[in-house]
Each structure stands twice: as C-alpha cells, then as structure tokens.
Amino acid sequence: MTVAAILAALLLLLAIGMPVGFAMAISGALGLYMQGGIDTLFGVLRTAPLSGVSHYELLTIPMFLLMAEMVLLSGIADELFKTAAAWLGRIPGGLGMATALAGAGFGAICGTSTASAATLASTSLPSMVRQGYEPKLAAGVVAISGTLAMLMPTSVALVIYGLIAEVNIGKLLISGIIPAILVTITILGTILLLVWQDPARAPAARRLPFREKLQMLWSVGPMLLLFTAVTGVIYTGVATPTEASAVGALGAFLLALARLKVTIPRLIVAVQRASYGSCMILAILIGANIFSYAFTLTHVAHDLVAWVGGLAVSRWIIITLILAGYILLGSFMDQMAILVLTVPIVLPVIKTLGFDPIWFGVIKIVTAEVGLITPPIGLNCFIVARYAHRPVTEVFRGTFPHFIAHLVAIALLVAFPELVLWLPSQMAQ
C-alpha cells in the first residue's frame, strides 16, 4: 500500500513537471510519514538536507562541471575538430570521423554530453554541411559523438552512479575508457558503412600540406596534458578522483588563461553555470536520499531481490530485460532522473545475479547514451537540431544507424565484461 502511494505520488509530481529532486523528496516524505509516522519523517528531514551535501566526494561533481565550463571558455574544442579534420578529411566520411574523434577528445576533458553536443554542433556541423555532407548524416554523427563524454574519465554521470551505488569512483571512471574507445570505433564504423552505401553522402575534403597538419597537432598538446593530468593521477592512485577533478578544473582554467580567453565577466558566468549545474544535481541527490529512506522502510528492494533470486530464468535474460527497460525509459525520461530513481532498486538485483556493479554502471551509462538520441526527448538531437537549423525529426533519423550500432556495442560489453573490468583491475590499490 505504502509503495503504491509513494510511486503514485512520485509519478504524479513528475507528470506535472515538478523538478525531479523536489518530486522525490516530497513522495519520499509521504512514504516516511505513512511508514514510520511524524517522528520518522522529521528525523530524516532534520538530517538528510545537510548530510546529502556534506560528503567530500561530492566535490567531484562541481569540479568536473567547472572543468567543462573552463574547457568551453578556452575554445579548445574548435581546434580539436580542425586538427582531426586536417588528418582525416581526405578519407571518405573523414569529416564525420573527425567529429567522432573530436567528440571523444573533447569528452575526455569535458564530461557533460550536452555541452559536448552543443560545442560539436557549432564547430563540426557547419564544416560538414559546407563540404556537401548529407545534413541527416552530419547531424546524426554530431548528436551521437556528443554522448561519448558520458563514458570518459571526467564523466559526471559516472560519478553520480558511483555515489549512489557506493562503488570505487576511481575504478569506475577508469573502467569507462575501453568502452569509450569501443563506442568511438562503433561510430567510425557506422560512418564508413553509410558512406560505403552511398559515397555522395560525404564528399572528401581538400588536401592540406603535411607541414600544416603537423602544426595543427600542437593544438592537441594542452588537451592531452589535461587528459593525462586527470586520468593519469586517478589511474596511478597519485590522487583521488575528487582531487583529480579539482586539479583538472584548475588546469582547464589555466589553459583558458593561457589562450587569453578569460575576462572577469566571462569567468563569473562560467563558474555560475557550474554552480547552478551542481545545485541541480545535488538537489536530486538529496531528494533521492529522502526517497531511498522511505523505500528502505518498505523492504521493497529486499523483496524484489528475493523474488528475482527465486526465478528459474537465466540471468542473461534478466539483464537483457533490464537493459531494454533502460533504453525504453531513456526515450522519455531524463538520464539523471533514471539514474537516481532506478539504481538503488536495480543494483541489489544486479549483485544478486552475480554481476559486477562497476560493469553494470558502465553498461547503464552506454544505455543512457542511447537515450540521448532516442525520440521523443533525446536531448542531444534537440541541441543539434537547434544549431543546425534542421527539423529535429531529421536529426533523429540521422542517429538511427548509430542507435542500431550502439545496441551491438552494448551486446559486446555485456558478452565480454573484461572489456569494462580489465583496466580497473590493473590499477594501483
């Protein structure tokens, strides 16, 4: 009864458009009152609003958001694409591939996919269209390449999963690297296939002198340095992910300073955007905290685990159904909301089935990538449509081949968990 009331209240509040964090807190508060009375409710509301924001590890989220803002301020993304385009432009579909590589490179230092999509849309998309690329193909590549940021070691989404699932965040961030490479290869392969089907979709760009290409490589140097500063220190255990995120943010700030892009008003705007983003995420985490107290009292997660454990069905069928459910949810719900709403319930089931929580986190994030390009609310498609001045339906059609290719990538990651777990297993303890 209480569970039904909590879920009904949550769905109703979400349906009226209430911010996710507030909706979870209110429905959780209702559940606490129904399950434990007024004392339980007051007890949780006295502590959760502060304890939910006073963990040192939470600092990783604002620091990665700040790093992303500083990277955007530095304008390095433009040069990443230009460099990749100079080296790959002559290959059929080369500018599309350059976009995917710039997306991976940019994602490696800016872990938010919407920022990545917006940046790629304003830099690589006009170049591809000018080159005579089919707009549908160009827009699809940009939308999917933006999602790569979610798998990189600066991924805010992975940090949030790590905090909710209580897994080692350093290992989790590192575990995304090989899947990110796999997904990048998947995108490159899809572009090649599309161009092979119809070469007119993506004409080759003009040839650049070798000397010019070499010079352009210099611009990638600071990006590599920043990527190494963050990933290297996490991998070697020199610093915690929290410390690495702050060092990365400072590095990105110094990069923007060195490129003479920093003015006081622009800096304030950039830091404020990081502050608003952090506030939004922390509000969701506090709401999820209150909600999970209520859910714990109902013993639903425990009962669900017992029920799934008693099923005479292969665990591979169950994980396939869970992932299919995630892709379906991702087509109409925000990824952050999906993470905080489902992980506390689904993760105990995953553990009972004998799957690794770090592996599941990465797979979950790849399904989230798919959600970002799936109608009706695939956010990256809307961002690209806006920048490209194209109908959003066209962008969705352009991402469809990548949607199919991503399903193949997910199947590979599910079939071969070592792809996710090998790199973190090599880390210093």
Place this chain on the structure above:
Amino acid sequence: MIVALDRGLSAIERPAAVLSAFVLFGMMLIVAVDVAMRYVFNDPFAWSHDVISLYLLPAVFYLALSRTFDIHGHIGVDILQYSLSDRWRRLCQIAIGLLGAGLFVLIAWLGFERTVEEYADGSAISGLIEWSTWISVAFVPLGSLLISVRLVIYALLHAIALIFDERIVELPPLAGSEESLLEAEA
C-alpha cells in the same frame, strides 16, 4: 506587490548565487593547492577536508538553490507537459510552487531548530581544529527559506497569470523547445 516581492527576492538571490560561484572557485583552488602541498612540500592542509565538506559544499548548494529554481535550472520530466494546454500548465506550476514551498518550509523549520540546538550546545567536530557545526547547519534553513519564498511567489505569479494577466510571468520552457535552448545558451 507580488512583482515587487519578486524583484526584492531576486536582489537577494543574485548576490547569493555569485557568492556560491566564488565559493566553488575557491574550493577548486584549495584542493589543487592542497594536492601540490602534499606532493611538493609533504605538508598538506590539515583543514581543507573538513572546511570543504562541512561548510563550503553546503554553502555552494544552499546559496544557489533558489536562484537555480528561478532560472529553471532544476530539471523535470516534461513529457506530459507537451500535451497540456497553457491553462493546465499554469495549474501545474501553481501546484509545484505550493507543494515545493510546503516541503522547504518544513525543512527550513527543522533546520532552524537544529541550528539553535547545536549553537546552544556548542556542538563541534573534534580533530586538530574544532569546527563548529551550527554554521554548517545554518545554511539549511537559510537556503530553504529563500527557496520557500521563491516557490510561494512562483505559485502566486502563475495564479495571477491564470486569472488576470498571463503576461505577468511566462511558462517555463520545455526540454528541447526553442526557449529552453536559448536559455541554455545564455
């Protein structure tokens, strides 16, 4: 009068949000210098961990909470909103404002009680330095009170828009809409 209240509240929210941004930038400097002090001079700050988790993180969150709502920075699920008329969407905003205000008034009140108790008890976290906890707890009622007032004003403005003059406040932009993307760019 409501419009004047709205402006008055914005006059508090904006500097609070700028302060939140300064604190955020400060945390970046503290942690980065702390790491450098540890590896270069083998002499890390003894206070950074406690100061950040106890005071600075709550400050960043609660100082920006209300302003983030005002700029539609808290994400929601818009799927049903696309199919609603403007009139129904106004009603939804009123419900969001009132229910949200109810939650945050309760949190503000309980937080205020806790702040007073911890101040009276002289509660502190022991360690190399004793950190008073009431300062940290005080951010909860402060930030929650601000957003409670913001939510009440929000509900009232949408009620006025529904009954009298819809120009007084615009409906929040939907995800993927032109307005939301323009807002994201801004």
